Amino acid sequence: MSTPPAITKHSSGLEEVESGLCDPGATWYTGDTISGRRSSKVRVVGRPVPRNDALEKVTGRTRYVDDLGYEGMLHAATVRSPRPHIFIKRLDLRKAQKVKGFVRIVAAADVPGKNQVPLVMLDYPVFPESECRFFGEGVALAVATSPEAAREAAAAVVVEYEELPFVTDPLEAMRPDAPRVFGEDNCFRKFEVLRGDVDAAFAQAAVIVEGTFSTNYQVHAYLETQGVIAVPQADGGMRIEGSLQCPFYVHDAVAQVLGVPSNRIRVIQCPTGGGFGGKEDVPSIVASHAAVAARVTDRPVKLIYTREEDFLAMSKRHPGWAHVRYAATRDGRLIGADVKYVLDSGAYSTLSPIVLFRGTVHAAGPYRFDHARIRSFAIATNKVPCGAFRGFGQPQICFAQESLIDELAARIGMDPMVLREKNLLEPGSQTITGQTVDSSCGLSEVLERVKVESDWVRKRLAKRNQTGTRRRGIGVSVVYYGVSLGAMGRFLDRAGAHVQIEKDGSVIVACGQTEIGQGAWTVLAQIAAEALGCPYEAVKVLDTDTTRVPDSGPTVASRTTLMSGNAVLDACGPLRSRLNEAAAGMLGCGPDQIQSDGTRFSGNGKSVTYQDVVSECWRRKMAVSQQGWFASPPTSFDEKGQGDAYVAFTYSANVAEVEVDVETGEVRVLKVVAAHDIGRAINPQQVEAQIEGGVAQGVGYSLFENLLIRDGVMENGNFTGYIIPTAADSPEYRSIVIEKPYSGGPFGAKGLGEPPLIGIAPAVANAISDAVGVRVERLPATPELVLSLIRRRTADTNRSTGSESGPAAVR
């Protein structure tokens, strides 16, 4: 199979991108199933145009929510639960009332509508009626005339309570006698995937490996903490402005909490300093709090979290626990996978059901298994609720299953790269949910490319029999990632767009998803410019506002390029037809003959400027605005976990090289080579940035980020105690893009937001194993953990001269 042009580059520059993929004459995509998508040669799509929000952000002109304020605005701060599980007897307000500027306390009794935050389930109260289920849970708001007074008043509120029994370990919480956090069994949701006959497969297997793996929390560590302003409206409705990832979730929540019709609520996303999933669910609570306060005071109310509050209350990546078993032939053909996967969901369900769904579907990795059984559980504990985080239930299980693949390779004495090559999904093969892989599958290519670019064979050999303090190792992982919401979110999987051409040819685009730093506005502007035949610079994407387009679902699941991109194309189609019609009239030819190079429209051997064509449209009073819409193709997932779970998959391979100090246990990631089949790179520079960011965040997840909750109390909820990687910790990286166009994506694109992170930890863990011969069974691989593993291995080796062994037992 010939390899398509690819981005192959070092972090030093973009030269190779421009000379490689970005051939201005490339015609990757020629489909026409979506209105507005054109088969003409692309101009803007595929080019590393500069981000359209960069200048404002780097010059400090961008106004984030805390930069905004209204005359008469009040400020709120949250009174929080002092213990993991309490019955609230009373709030003693006497001290708070003495704080200068204190206005009032807002609590459950003030909620005019339902005291319930509508996410997947309805267990999370806006304010607790009487019971708090985690340390740091919001009990009430103190409202005052300044943020300082609000915080002082909140701190002065005395929560009088009775302590209740609590559970913090999900495996303990699954026991019948555990304290109850949710329902009868503390289980928010469970799934099962059953393919083939797993028990028979294992009974007949020549080789079986198994292992237990676990991961800790990961904190989003976005630059901007949670924050909103709620502005009461004359009709009893509310305008919310905030740092948001999913404005429509907030919209629905505030409407329900205030008990008003949906059309009286308007949610506007301010420029947002990062999300990574952390602003998917929690802003519904923050905004509901502020909205109730604004309603009862009839004043705008600002509620901005401090970093410490953000740590306490924000959803995190779920700690995960997995027991994985593989059955294989002696020559390394995977036959069966048997997985039990548990997510520690914390006190409320938030997004756990769909996080669990994604982890479940992807639990066996991108391999051909004829037999698989995945059983998964989202379990309630008395800790901060976990939610969405880049990867969304996949990184935990990917770490487990890719570690065990390496363990199997070791068991049968096969290069882990070769073992993977033998078992990869390819077009026509089926996933464990029985979904047939379509032609947009570059899995073998991404693996081949990382193998070559990382110099795998030579380096793997070179590391045998190292001595000395610092040992090098190299590890690999492969990942597949279902783009967009999939079967569990299929009713939400649609998106709207608004495109409007101004008289001067400048264009406004509005969509229902959000720019949270990932570069979505740049990519959508490129798609619009390509489709309209106008300059990229002419397009401005507006702040997302829930009254501009219908509910477009969340900005998650690497779905924005696909969903909003298609919606923008849908809107641009009729507009481009009108531009062509106007140009055809000016040039004396048929509209079908019109071409645009982005500045001039040509046909009949003549040309006119884009601006003149726009003027002609206006003169002819043509409609110059259009709403676009895209609904995802059908997905399914039956009671046996079979079905087309996702519309398309992004495929990734990562090779990590590490150096382990065997005396200190410190691990340094030296280099990551990452290859991704993303269908189409709309903007190679943004792709590069996603990969770079994913690598860094993945390195943090692998080695550093270690939130400590002891007896239900968070101990290091700040950037002093919770360590995230700095530039000095970032490895050299090399990113490779493979483009196997997806017929349902804009110009063939799939999604890339999450995949760059997912496979980093297992590649790093496998590299550690390669370096020092220990299996990392838990993340993060802190120096303490690595050192303890090395010491245990040394002790084991001293006891017997058998093969390497980590936590995984080998039959």
Add this chain to the structure above:
Amino acid sequence: MSTPPAITKHSSGLEEVESGLCDPGATWYTGDTISGRRSSKVRVVGRPVPRNDALEKVTGRTRYVDDLGYEGMLHAATVRSPRPHIFIKRLDLRKAQKVKGFVRIVAAADVPGKNQVPLVMLDYPVFPESECRFFGEGVALAVATSPEAAREAAAAVVVEYEELPFVTDPLEAMRPDAPRVFGEDNCFRKFEVLRGDVDAAFAQAAVIVEGTFSTNYQVHAYLETQGVIAVPQADGGMRIEGSLQCPFYVHDAVAQVLGVPSNRIRVIQCPTGGGFGGKEDVPSIVASHAAVAARVTDRPVKLIYTREEDFLAMSKRHPGWAHVRYAATRDGRLIGADVKYVLDSGAYSTLSPIVLFRGTVHAAGPYRFDHARIRSFAIATNKVPCGAFRGFGQPQICFAQESLIDELAARIGMDPMVLREKNLLEPGSQTITGQTVDSSCGLSEVLERVKVESDWVRKRLAKRNQTGTRRRGIGVSVVYYGVSLGAMGRFLDRAGAHVQIEKDGSVIVACGQTEIGQGAWTVLAQIAAEALGCPYEAVKVLDTDTTRVPDSGPTVASRTTLMSGNAVLDACGPLRSRLNEAAAGMLGCGPDQIQSDGTRFSGNGKSVTYQDVVSECWRRKMAVSQQGWFASPPTSFDEKGQGDAYVAFTYSANVAEVEVDVETGEVRVLKVVAAHDIGRAINPQQVEAQIEGGVAQGVGYSLFENLLIRDGVMENGNFTGYIIPTAADSPEYRSIVIEKPYSGGPFGAKGLGEPPLIGIAPAVANAISDAVGVRVERLPATPELVLSLIRRRTADTNRSTGSESGPAAVR
């Protein structure tokens, strides 16, 4: 001809409306030329549903622009020209700089783009470079931290100037030796309408009457003065929020003044306390001032005019001067009209060209004239620029031509009602521009109805030979009014709409026109509800925002129901189709069989609720938003003033009864009977309100409103000196609606905003003439004027015992 059901009511209640026109089974309109217009029985359209903005307004919850404010916002106040025509030598800021809170002065040198307000012409600078052309013209802004400081600083700025010669009378300004205000001849614009052979017609006429008539200014006297807030944006653009009538004019102005692309400007109309045309042009200046100040300070800037500033600087109704001649047969058939019409435009052209156009087209009244010559002139003087005001150039000339019709009736001894009846336009006849009147012409009906309802014949006779101090009189006028912008504004005559159905069935509608108190939001919500088959209460119309729909032209010319109404219908069409498709799927029938009664969709003998149908649409991920668009049909106006000048006409007749105190000259309007053919009354209560308001404003124009500008200096620019009618001055009124559906209008509707005012003054003037035998040749008919006319008549009568004579000479 049978008379259709009509609204016939007293101001005491709505009973007759509900039992009359508003038959819920009425099927007035069955056209289908516009997408989304349906032939099913109407439910909401035609009903006097309550205004959707009333509760918020009467409870004081509505937030007007001066109720809004931002943290860090600055305030501006305007430094104004102290004389009618000056050369600015210098601004002495020394005193201003000492004002506490003073920030800076903003003037011409601070304008980053063009120093030019783009309206019809480009003569109006944002800030004058060196020359001020009228008393009160804005020279500069003083910006400060509070409104009080800004005003104090503005007052402290000393404008050092050299006085220049000035002219204040338009007839003088037309002389070659007059001081120059504009161009070579002080003429902003002139028009000519030439039909038939006027000179020959007059040469052959049995009867010729002529007269000279003039009118004074009228001030809009809206409740809320001009005001905006400009909020600078990170991308160099600007958000403007304000009390606006035409946000797209402001949008274009601010983009040009700041020199930024159109897509960086966003203009939002706040709830607006009245416009009447006075917020059509001037907000472009106010907003440009604030925008320049916000740009140079990089802070939000609020600029709110005091009532006195509003009087000084705001456009007013043009003083008009007309010499009118009619040629007729002895039996009262009109043959020729010869009109010279001059508008006193003030120092800058603003909207004078199109105000003049409207006056020109309508200058001969709604009569069949085979021969007509209209010559019209908009003349520059050193006074406040005049602009748009309800009626827009028609009231001045209507007063002249309808007064002269009465004069002709007197001359030939014919009842003025009968004279009119003989000469009215009817379907198939031509206007003076050669436009053929279509079937939507209820002119004879409106006249017949006011004749009957006013008890004309009996009352006209009863008033002969009155004695005593108080004499009663009765007068009539007929009016036709070209709806929307017509040929002079044909490129602007389009409108957009956005309609979006929320998950709970609530609906948002956005359009490009504005609610300025006229009830547009109510009417558009009715149209949307009718078209979608949903409850009226489900629809909310958003504040107008120039980024939601494309430039939809101004909210003027009684065009909102027609233009935005059609655009809303265009948007609702596909949405209703999808609702029907969803309902059909639920009910097991074809979409064509689906009916809605506004709460339930039925078909196949079953029904489901509207909300269930909406849920089904969402479940099926159907597109639930749509942009609508409407472009007006072609209009024309050639160099001889011939063409289809307007798309449709509203037809009106008014009878006024007055009582004149012959000793004081005081006139009291006792009763007005007004009938209007508006095609279709979408909301009879709003129609009623428009008529009531038009009567009151017309009475003010007739009798009270008398702005005095002496030697270029305004003398009574406040509500102490400028008298507007109070409730005590309002006559009893009776309103009658005739519905001759217009095939191009939503549900057959034309427009009504302006017609109720236009014919009041001539009816009142004719009634005064009927009462006391004097011809009112100038407005307002103040006691002083009436008394002087009575005294002159007495003197004339003493001199000769001839016929009644006013200023009009009779051959």
